[in-house]
Amino acid sequence: MYIDDIELEEAPTLEEAADALARHAPDVRVLAGGTDLLVDLKTGRVAVGHLVSIRRIEALRGIEETSEGLRIGALTTITALLRSPAIQARYAPLLEAAGRMAAPQIRNVATIGGNICGAVPCADLPPILMTLAASVELWSRAGQRHLPLEAFFTGPRQTVRRHDEVLTAVRVPEPPPGFGAAYARFGLREGNAIAVAAVAAGLRLDGAGTAVEARVVLNAVAPLPKVVDAAARELVGRAPDEAAIARAAVAARQAAQPISDLRGSAGFRRDLVEVMARRALAAAARRARESQA
């Protein structure tokens, strides 16, 4: 339960962070809020000799409104997301995920970058961000990469990020008119419980109320956030009525690859996926209709 034999470097700039990462790779981790990493170090899940803290890098902070949408610095805390007027006004579905995460003490420290880079299969932000068509910026001495969030994850706790890369920001485009999204999440208790199964859904409707775009992303029931194209196909080209949503939910259920663990069996998780998909889609459809007006 102690973190032993470790060196900590506080990098004042991205350059120095990248250099330190390159120097110590692979025996090194980026330290952001540390709410995941320090637990892993204490419990022995992760053992490395070096930490590079990026907390002093000002460039990684802040939520910026750009012409294309939002640029959220990697160090933005969950609390900062919840308090951001811009997010409250135009990206409220993100708050559904952020607001259900952990507890205030953790949310005051935990960062969006850490939630994404940790690539824990039940992390709450990636699925909803994916329905919002978010992308990530990765920076290293070799230059900046910019990729869609769904291209980022490769497996549980695995991503395409190279050891010397720092995730600098998350970009979220301005939601188009007629777009609505929602996050439905099941945890075993009301307060401070991680997701057993959750579904993020996004829908865009045309003027006639027909879905022109749909996105269903499953959380905690697959090795990585799972985009269910089959669910989208049930919706695109028709009005997202109850029957279409129910079919999409069944598709979501079938696409889930849950495991059984102490929080629930695979079968139970599948049941939950279907219910959560239905609820998320219904809410997304309602919001999409509202945003047409």
Add this chain to the structure above:
Amino acid sequence: MIELRTLNVNGHDYPVAVEAGETLLDVLREKLRLTGTKKGCNVGDCGACTVLVDGEPMNSCLLLASSLEGKAITTVEGLARDGELTPLQKAFVGEGAIQCGYCTPGMVTTATALLAHTPAPSTDEIKEALSGNMCRCTGYAGILRAVQRCDCYRGEAGGGKAAGPAEAAPETAAPPAGARHENVGVSIPRVDAADKVTGRALYTADIQLPNMVHGKILGSSVAHGRIRRIDVSRALALEGVLAVITGADVPETTYGVSPARYDEHVLARDKVRHVGDEVAAVAAVDERTAEKALALISVDYEELPAVFDPRAAIADGAPQLHDRYPNNLNTLVDHHFGDVEKGFAESFHVREESFTGNHIYQCPMEPHAAIATWDHDGTLVLYTSTQVPHYVQYMMAHTLHLPLGKIRVIRPAVGGGFGGKAETTPLDFCAALLSRKLGRPVKMVYSRAEMFHHGRGRHKQHMRFKLGVDRAGRIQAFVNENYLDGGAYTSFGVATAYYAGSLMPTLYHIPNYRYLGRRVMTNKPACGAMRGHGVPQPRFAFECLLNMVADDLGIDPIEIRRRNAMDPDTITVNELDVGSCEFKATLAAAREKSGWDGKYGKLPPGKGIGVGSGGFVSGAGYCIYRGQVQLSHEKPREPFQKKAIFPHANAVVRVTEDGMAAILMIGAAEIGQGSDTVLVQMCAEGLGVPAARIRIRSEDSDISPLDLGAYSSRVTLMGGHAVARAGEAVVAKMRPYAAALLGCAETEVVARQARMFPRGNEAHSVAWEEVARRYFNDNGPLVGTGCYKPPEGLGGDYKGAAVGTSPAFSFGTSVCELAVDLETGQVRIERFTDFHDCGTPINPRAVHGQVEGAIVMGASETVLEDVQFDEKGRILNPDLHGYLMMTIKDAPEIFSGIVDSYEPRGPYGAKEIGEGSTLPVLGAVAHAIASATGVWIKDLPITPEKILAALRARKASARAGER
């Protein structure tokens, strides 16, 4: 890598040398000695370590100290200014938000930040803000109240005159003139509340002795095995390691709880019987080094087949844990009262059902801790987080072969126990042995995971119940067949196995009763005594079965209870002596207050209401060991005698020489339940002075005489008698002096509110302290003593008749209202209405606090909690994110009511509340879920997954029925 950093804590800059990987929590506690901030889990789950960083609450266990330069850190010690509590702290004191106090620093710190942002938060905002702070004691009700009512405590010192506790109802205000008592029946704040809310209260792990070193214990990695060889050389070679001990270094004497079955060695000598079974202990300069050293000890095990289910373990050919328990049968109880066959034959309706309990762990927020040091004269001084200082003393004496008089047990503040701290731990023994070896104080603290592996939680029980009733629902016969999953050692298990049967007939008249209990050993941590000892699971099963039977017969569930309810002054079928009993009043009050008649059977699908009842002993009738207080090896094997050999509670009151204060000494264990406070109240009543004049010294066995401790809900009744009698003994000594001053007969002297006067003539009085001084002038110390022995002859003459005996019994009824999401199975427990017969309450607020805590703990245990094991016997969830307990957001709204009752055998009419309050809860929740869903879930916990499965099964069978 150690570097010098400047940390700004509570407004001061502290230069500190910190290691790169060191957390703020460890720096605060170990280097700055600010121990108000607590370590409950060390991984972000409990919130006990909350501090403010630039005004925002954060878990200090997940912050690296070295990265906090330039930040303003506020700990609980920094909240009060110049000794003046903040309004919020006053509200915590005044609203009953504090019990054991271990969560309190984190709670009050987190809530301080909330109120800074949001001065008038809504209930939901408060719950959200505190959702990362776990409390195991209060059920969050008092905490919520305190934050909601903080404003009432603003203004003048003490919160202003107009302010004060909620519902300044009769029970919280000063007693009306002419009331019989002035100190009892009054909700004074806890005597330790201010210390707890400021972080001043010292728990064992907060104590630092000069030259102290730190120990850690290595647990077995296999569930069942023979130890071939232990190599400690690499551990000993580690810089900073001072000593390593193994089974070869510990006494040959085994220890335990039930005298007939002392079957544990301090460290395993040949075999290990569960994952975590203790094999070696290390002492080192600091805990970090000791922990590192554990990884360097190599143990070579010959792994043996293991068994994890009691029904498999009892079968022929199953792996044997102990040679002395063939077929792993640790305890067999076979009781038959009346004639059940005849009872069933005469029944109109018989129903038989199976129920399964769960593995519940007490999970007090404070981890177990011990510090041992030896005086030069060979006295062992042991600081330990325990509910039973005397039994620890007895067991240390037994195991180390020392007279009890050479053992001084100090019980610092204890952060909750619930039965999990009711026995001597390996920490106590290993700290003592390592300290003796090194000649230095040794501190040992369990991690959260080690607590789970040490175990002693509730026995998981597999129950087959059969109940026969007549046409009117009156019980004719009842059979209780039970396999108790004991884990690897006996612990309390003999008593548990008896309790699981013996307390069934105290609630209802059961004319014919058969109990067949088998406690079987399995390769899991030993199970022990937990709140409601042995009874909650069978009580859950019985209450469910009774409700099923009521439904079968079309009788209202509360009505069927009324028809069977125990009456006062009854000897039960198993010869328990029930005195006062207002069970029926609790049924009527719960029915009325909950609006039962308008709701039961009338709610829409997904909404449920249910009822459960329960009751408990007010203190066990007999001591756990036999004979007098003496080293067990020196005592002859004692036959059981139907009387207390020595007083179970003992008190001394010494009045200070100026007569202005009295020191109450009694070795009762304050573990958060509030015993110090109610004992002060009852002593004050005996003395005739306000409670504020009394200071209690209960923590040190050198100072305070023996009390058997905080178990079997015994302290209010037994300790209460002792302290009241000690107070009265003081007054008796003062009488001649008062009579002389007042010019009246000694027998006419009355002591009240620090005055003494002739009966009926309050105007003609002398100051109490003046009389005390006169006594001192002539005689020296003014001291009174008091003691309590349970009545003689309790219980029948059959084997095991002692278990379940008590001077008095409590009764209670809970109604639970909840909602179930029929698509996910999610249960939302909304409301509890509870009425209890606890006798006459000494401190009503403390009673409600126990009820609120028990309801949330019991509800949590019914729907969430379960220690889970893998196929190798490893615990899958030895932490607070896998072992889920209710947060403030999960906790229901609670109405707690007390029915009028007076127990002649209790002090001032009091009985108990601490354990009995748990018992109605499980059944009420299960019943409400059944009424919301239409399906009974008979194995605990009632998870969403089980609810969905049952709903699906019902649908399938309905469909099959249609075809």
